Amino acid sequence: MRADLIIHSSPQLLTIKGGRQRGESFGELNIIEDGALAIGGENIIGVGKSQLIRQQFKAQHEINARGKILMPGFVDPHTHLVWVGDRAAEFEQRIAGASYMQIMKAGGGIMGTVMKTRAASIEEMIASAQPRMDRMLRYGTTTAEAKSGYGLDTTSELKILETIMRLQNESALELTPTFLGAHAIPSEFSDDPQAYADLVSQEMLPAVHAWWLQNFPEEALPFNDVFCEEGAFTLAQSKQIMDAAMHLGFPLKIHADEFAALGGTRLAVDLAAVSADHLVSTPADEIRALGKSGTIAVSLPCTPFGLSAEAYTPASAILEAGGCLAIATDLNPGTAWCESMQFSIALACRYLRITPAQAIVAATINAAAAISHDDRIGSMEEGKQADVLILDIDDYRHLGYRFGTNLVTTVIKKGKVVISDDEHH
Ligand code: NIG
Numbered sequence: 001m002r003a004d005l006i007i008h009s010s011p012q013l014l015t016i017k018g019g020r021q022r023g024e025s026f027g028e029l030n031i032i033e034d035g036a037l038a039i040g041g042e043n044i045i046g047v048g049k050s051q052l053i054r055q056q057f058k059a060q061h062e063i064n065a066r067g068k069i070l071m072p073g074f075v076d077p078h079t080h081l082v083w084v085g086d087r088a089a090e091f092e093q094r095i096a097g098a099s100y101m102q103i104m105k106a107g108g109g110i111m112g113t114v115m116k117t118r119a120a121s122i123e124e125m126i127a128s129a130q131p132r133m134d135r136m137l138r139y140g141t142t143t144a145e146a147k148s149g150y151g152l153d154t155t156s157e158l159k160i161l162e163t164i165m166r167l168q169n170e171s172a173l174e175l176t177p178t179f180l181g182a183h184a185i186p187s188e189f190s191d192d193p194q195a196y197a198d199l200v201s202q203e204m205l206p207a208v209h210a211w212w213l214q215n216f217p218e219e220a221l222p223f224n225d226v227f228c229e230e231g232a233f234t235l236a237q238s239k240q241i242m243d244a245a246m247h248l249g250f251p252l253k254i255h256a257d258e259f260a261a262l263g264g265t266r267l268a269v270d271l272a273a274v275s276a277d278h279l280v281s282t283p284a285d286e287i288r289a290l291g292k293s294g295t296i297a298v299s300l301p302c303t304p305f306g307l308s309a310e311a312y313t314p315a316s317a318i319l320e321a322g323g324c325l326a327i328a329t330d331l332n333p334g335t336a337w338c339e340s341m342q343f344s345i346a347l348a349c350r351y352l353r354i355t356p357a358q359a360i361v362a363a364t365i366n367a368a369a370a371i372s373h374d375d376r377i378g379s380m381e382e383g384k385q386a387d388v389l390i391l392d393i394d395d396y397r398h399l400g401y402r403f404g405t406n407l408v409t410t411v412i413k414k415g416k417v418v419i420s421d422d423e424h425h
């Protein structure tokens with residue numbers, strides 16, 4: 001059979017086949033030693049031992065992956081990719097002792113970024129997000145979720161969603177959009193937060209829905225996300241907004257238990273949300289409920305790291321409860337300006353105390369499940385999209401073990417080599 005590209009002779013080809021992994025079965029990489037991959041068009045058409053694949057397929061282009069592992073591209077299922085400006089000054093204040101919540105109450109934090117983002121044109125937003133997308137791709141992320149949430153009024157939120165959709169044409173990195181109108185109470189509403197929750201549920205959501213149907217009638221609706229937290233949205237407001245979103249057909253996500261435990265995880269389970277994210281202060285009974293549900297637990301270890309906080313997601317409790325664990329970067333200017341899923345893996349191994357194999361599953365197939373794309377990406381199996389990485393390591397455990405450098409040498413997106421250090425050709 002004809003293939004467009006064959007990559008062969010990899011000491012470890014991590015297929016990660018068989019679907020999302022939860023509870024005790026979490027961490028199965030399904031490795032093929034001396035593995036090869038055949039790509040036809042945008043898809044994987046063969047996976048197996050090098051000798052077999054090279055007998056079965058003939059291709060014009062071949063890459064010898066001698067000494068290098070092959071794996072599916074990373075999926076980053078939680079990012080706030082689109083913003084303007086930076087918050088380096090707040091980072092300094094935090095080092096000097098101010099807390100994230102203190103800075104937020106003093107009018108900084110998310111609202112500071114909102115002011116700059118509202119003032120920017122779509123072109124300016126694209127120009128500021130583009131270099132971040134380039135870094136993500138170089139570090140091996142081939143698909144990422146991207147949230148709005150630095151607009152916090154109807155016009156600005158739609159502008160950010162439009163930016164996210166336009167960014168898809170500017171980079172090989174594939175994006176999955178999320179509407180996060182409920183990211184913070186904007187300062188205009190600080191005297192009456194409920195009025196903003198009403199605005200999101202009664203005006204913004206219907207406006208986003210109508211705008212979407214008009215502009216992207218063929219595409220699935222974006223996710224709707226809510227920041228359920230002290231100083232952001234109460235549990236009742238989160239429920240109000242998620243109910244409204246659900247009635248319009250939006251699939252759901254939630255930021256829950258980053259600092260205070262307000263009941264957001266239970267709410268996510270009750271409403272069959274696709275994912276519940278952060279999960280640092282989650283109470284034991286909600287972890288049990290989550291473990292029995294289809295909601296993916298998305299841990300964001302770069303966030304406590306970025307805040308020098310001590311508490312991380314209780315991963316072992318989530319897994320003991322049978323939960324499905326994914327990791328993401330949370331890329332954002334306030335708590336975690338990090339484009340690297342490799343770094344997130346390194347932190348997850350140390351602070352969530354999961355093995356490199358488990359962290360890799362959390363960053364691929366389970367991360368794909370957290371954006372409902374596990375049918376198409378997140379593993380290397382026949383028929384799946386050819387989103388593939390070559391890493392300059394011959395043992396997958398170097399992911400996690402090593403940190404702060406980029407181990408990815410080649411990135412293939414939809415069958416095309418989009419990043420390459422060239423020595424393979
Ligand atoms: O996920 N928690 C809310 N949102 C981000 C922080 C955003 C910001 O500070 O700008 C997070 O940590």
Ligand code: FE
Pocket residue numbers: 078080255330332
């Ligand atoms: Fe976030």
